[in-house]
Structure formats: structure tokens, C-alpha cells
Amino acid sequence: MTAAPVFVEGAASLYTRCCAALARLCLRLGVAGMCLLVVAVLYQVVGRYIFNNTPTWAESGAVLLVLYVTMLGMAVGVRDAGHIGLESLLVLAPAKVRVQMERLIHLLVLVFGLVMAWNCGVLAASVWDYRIPTLGISEAFKYVPPAMAGVLVALFSLEHLVALARGTEVEPSWH
DSSP states (O other), rough: OOHHHHHHHHHHHHHHHHHHHHHHHHHHHHHHHHHHHHHHHHHHHHHHHSSSSOOOHHHHHHHHHHHHHHHHHHHHHHHHHHHHOOOHHHSOHHHHHHHHHHHHHHHHHHHHHHHHHHHHHHHHHHHTTEEEETTEGGGGGGGGGHHHHHHHHHHHHHHHHHHHHHHHOOOOOOH
């Protein structure tokens, strides 16, 4: 065995471990975001119906939290292969065709992630100077979650392509 394949195998293994750690971090942040979301909505309900004084930031904050939680969950769903795919058709295909179709699917998802990241980054930059009135922060924070998710989707799709080249499978994040 030469040094190059050992190096490539080590690099692929390191990349997989980094992606797994990143996906677990996304899951933890998503859970924390859900907890904050529950607190914000409860605070809004209590303020409205008990104190008759609706906190103006709670609704905008909750919407922003939903964006972050959803985008993190979506990216982890891509890594865990929980996205909508052609799995039912691929099971019937011969092994060579199945592997080629899986490569194509992951490549298309990777391209989608890159396009999503780029365009949401452009949108975030275009509204950076505008403020969300009830929160006092930039409107760009609405476009940061899908931009981050696009980068994560691309990274996780690349991980699947590497796993296919190695003849292995990506272990789900929650293991």
C-alpha cells in the first residue's frame, strides 16, 4: 500500500469525523433554539393574555428562531439521508446503476446547497443596512440561516460522495 491512498483514506476519515461533529453541534443548537422558541412564545402568550401587554419582540424573535432551527434541522437531515430521494426506485436498480444514481443525487443536492448559500448570502448583503423594527437587528439575520444551511448541505453532500467513493455509508448524527 502506498502513502497516497493511506493519506487519502485518513483525510476522508477526518472529514467524516468533522462532519459528524458539526452535525451533532447543529442538532444541539437546534434543540437549544427550540427551547428558546418555546420560551419566547410562552412569554408572548403570558404578556398578551395575563398582563395585557404584548411584548413586541417576541413574535419577530420566534419567527427568526424558527428559521434557524428549521435550517439547521434541514442540513442535518441531508447528512442523515433523511431528505426526499428516489430510494424506492433505487432499490430495484442493479448495483452499478444504483451507485451512479446516488452519486448524481448527492451531486445535485451539493449544487443546490451551494446555489442556496450564494443567493442567500447575496440577499443578506443586500438588506444589511435595514433593521427589523421590533428587534433592532439587521434584516440580514433572516437570510443568514439559509445561507449557513446551504454551506452545510454542500459539506454533507460532499461527505456522502466521499463515502460512496470509499464504499462506506455515512453514519447518522444521532448515533
